[in-house]
Amino acid sequence: MIIKLIIADDHKIVRDGLRALIERQPNMKVVAEASNGITTVKLAKQFLPDIVIMDIGMPDLNGVDATRKIMEETKGVKVIALSMHSDKRFVIEMLKAGASGYLLKDSAFEELTVAINTVLTGQPYLSPKITDVVLKEYVHKLPENKPSVFSILTSREREVLQLIAEGKSTKEIASILNISIKTVDTHRQQIMDKLNIHSIAELTKYAIREGLTSID
Amino acid sequence: MIIKLIIADDHKIVRDGLRALIERQPNMKVVAEASNGITTVKLAKQFLPDIVIMDIGMPDLNGVDATRKIMEETKGVKVIALSMHSDKRFVIEMLKAGASGYLLKDSAFEELTVAINTVLTGQPYLSPKITDVVLKEYVHKLPENKPSVFSILTSREREVLQLIAEGKSTKEIASILNISIKTVDTHRQQIMDKLNIHSIAELTKYAIREGLTSID
DNA sequence: TAAACAATCGGGATGTTACTGATTTTCAAT
DNA sequence: ATTGAAAATCAGTAACATCCCGATTGTTTA
Numbered sequence: 001m002i003i004k005l006i007i008a009d010d011h012k013i014v015r016d017g018l019r020a021l022i023e024r025q026p027n028m029k030v031v032a033e034a035s036n037g038i039t040t041v042k043l044a045k046q047f048l049p050d051i052v053i054m055d056i057g058m059p060d061l062n063g064v065d066a067t068r069k070i071m072e073e074t075k076g077v078k079v080i081a082l083s084m085h086s087d088k089r090f091v092i093e094m095l096k097a098g099a100s101g102y103l104l105k106d107s108a109f110e111e112l113t114v115a116i117n118t119v120l121t122g123q124p125y126l127s128p129k130i131t132d133v134v135l136k137e138y139v140h141k142l143p144e145n146k147p148s149v150f151s152i153l154t155s156r157e158r159e160v161l162q163l164i165a166e167g168k169s170t171k172e173i174a175s176i177l178n179i180s181i182k183t184v185d186t187h188r189q190q191i192m193d194k195l196n197i198h199s200i201a202e203l204t205k206y207a208i209r210e211g212l213t214s215i216d
Numbered sequence: 217m218i219i220k221l222i223i224a225d226d227h228k229i230v231r232d233g234l235r236a237l238i239e240r241q242p243n244m245k246v247v248a249e250a251s252n253g254i255t256t257v258k259l260a261k262q263f264l265p266d267i268v269i270m271d272i273g274m275p276d277l278n279g280v281d282a283t284r285k286i287m288e289e290t291k292g293v294k295v296i297a298l299s300m301h302s303d304k305r306f307v308i309e310m311l312k313a314g315a316s317g318y319l320l321k322d323s324a325f326e327e328l329t330v331a332i333n334t335v336l337t338g339q340p341y342l343s344p345k346i347t348d349v350v351l352k353e354y355v356h357k358l359p360e361n362k363p364s365v366f367s368i369l370t371s372r373e374r375e376v377l378q379l380i381a382e383g384k385s386t387k388e389i390a391s392i393l394n395i396s397i398k399t400v401d402t403h404r405q406q407i408m409d410k411l412n413i414h415s416i417a418e419l420t421k422y423a424i425r426e427g428l429t430s431i432d
Numbered sequence: 433t434a435a436a437c438a439a440t441c442g443g444g445a446t447g448t449t450a451c452t453g454a455t456t457t458t459c460a461a462t
Numbered sequence: 463a464t465t466g467a468a469a470a471t472c473a474g475t476a477a478c479a480t481c482c483c484g485a486t487t488g489t490t491t492a
Contacts, residue, residue, distance in 0.1 A: 011300060011321035013328065017233015020240065020325075084227060085432060105227035109236075112229065154469060167415035170448060182472050185449065190469095192450095199383035200416040205431050208421070215421050370438060386479060398441050401480070406438095 003028045003116065006047060008040040008066070009055040009082070018053065021109045028116070035059075037066035044070045044077050051116055054099070056083040056090060064090075064097045071098035078119045080112075091130055101125040152194050158212065160187040164200060165207035219244045219332065222263060224256040224279070225271040225298070234269065237325045244332070253277025254392075257285045260293050267332055270315070272299040272306060276392075278378060278428060280306070280313045281371045287314035294335045296328075306427070307346055309366045317341040365426040368410055374428065376403040380416060381423035 005022060007015050007030055019030045031047045034040040036059045044052055052070060056063035067079045080101035081094045091102055100119040103112060104127045115125040153161065163173045170188070174181045197203050207213045221238060223231050223246055235246045247263045250256040254276045260268055268286060272279035283295045296317035297310045307318055316335040319328060320343045331341040365374060379389045386404070390397045413419050423429045 012324050013298070013319075013321050014230055014233060016325035017230060017237055020236035021233055024236065082229070103229075105229050108228050109232040156470065165417050167413075167418040169415065179470085180472055181448085182474095183470070186471075189450070197383075199385065201381050201420040202383040204417040204420040205424070208424070208431055215424055372439065395439085396441055397479090398443095399439070402440075404479095405481070 004031045004049040006032045006049045006052045008034040010058045040066045041069045052079045064093050068097040162212045165204045165213040220247045220265040222248045222265045222268045224250040226274045253282035260286045268295045280309050283313040305364045378428045381420045381429040
């Protein structure tokens with residue numbers, strides 16, 4: 001039995017590469033390719049493949065919503081997300097939309113074949129780096145529907161983080177908040193421990209991602 | 217005669233795909249792969265390939281500066297940029313750095329083989345969509361709307377800035393670049409003076425805006 | 433050739449951070 | 463009202479980072 005696949009990615013050379021890799025597998029065949037979300041949905045309905053390999057960042061219709069539509073409008077078509085983002089919000093949204101797998105583009109091709117075979121047995125497949133993220137989020141969400149990623153940090157910690165990400169020095173922050181430098185130190189330490197981030201640069205990126213500061 | 221290539225891209229599955237495509241060409245061989253800029257330069261010096269296929273957005277050292285280094289430190293090694301950006305500044309800087317070709321990831325693989333063969337005859341190759349951008353720039357000599365990081369900072373300064381924005385400490389940077397901590401200090405000071413930015417957080421935001429680092 | 437730039441390094445004063453420990457405040461639950 | 467947990471506060475000390483000064487060497491450019 002031949003496994004039928006559709007490849008959806010907005011970069012043709014990436015599709016070409018994936019097709020070359022997949023067609024080295026004797027039991028797999030790429031029946032169609034798409035470079036945007038709308039076409040992907042259309043082709044999925046038309047070809048009813050076993051698997052759609054879905055990039056997230058695509059024009060017209062993003063991979064998440066394309067997945068949702070495929071789930072609504074077809075039966076038995078599984079979606080495996082192939083993304084460069086390990087951002088937990090993307091992962092969660094993709095899984096909510098009905099994806100059966102989530103792979104990072106960092107992965108080796110062999111991981112994709114494992115993912116395809118796993119997904120076809122009805123089980124989900126996640127990249128190891130992704131599993132961690134998802135489990136943490138899941139555990140956090142169990143007791144209450146707290147959508148905020150900031151359930152980790154206290155409001156004071158968020159204040160301090162924001163000021164750090166705005167480029168303020170420890171001394172300046174202490175002055176702005178009318179507390180001692182040592183207290184600011186401790187807050188920063190606590191923030192870094194909680195987030196497992198240990199540089200101002202990465203802290204800044206985190207704050208940007210979470211909307212605590214802007215890039216300007 | 218076999219054409220020797222090095223593939224540099226931070227996504228393993230993309231490298232896997234490109235390798236699969238290239239190795240279907242009987243006269244081409246991938247002699248090495250790299251997932252960051254510094255390794256790419258090292259491997260180029262070591263293997264002296266005919267062509268380096270170079271992604272622009274890579275950790276440690278971006279594709280533009282990696283290209284510049286390869287031009288300085290090797291002879292006869294051609295670089296073909298493979299980028300998802302058609303941003304004018306990236307194209308111009310990449311060509312100034314010494315790249316012989318600039319392909320968009322939208323391109324088909326066949327275009328890459330054409331590019332490789334063209335570049336080996338000593339001629340440049342650009343994706344059709346790119347040609348337009350470049351010609352306008354050269355013919356009309358439009359003033360660059362914003363002075364980019366490439367015109368303000370030296371290549372060494374950009375290296376240091378990128379590592380700072382990736383969260384590396386002064387000590388780590390000194391170790392990575394094999395220079396003294398004091399030199400890194402001076403570079404950072406020089407960077408901050410030139411940009412009139414005086415915190416790691418704002419430096420990080422600047423690096424993000426200029427494409428020297430990514431938000432994840 | 434002189435001037436400017438790039439890359440390298442050092443001394444010394446000051447500021448920041450990591451690690452450890454501790455006190456006070458707040459506030460919800462019993 | 464008391465207890466317990468979390469939050470917010472602060473300090474000492476060693477290591478590290480940063481700022482401000484100056485300096486050397488090689489390369490490029492006017």
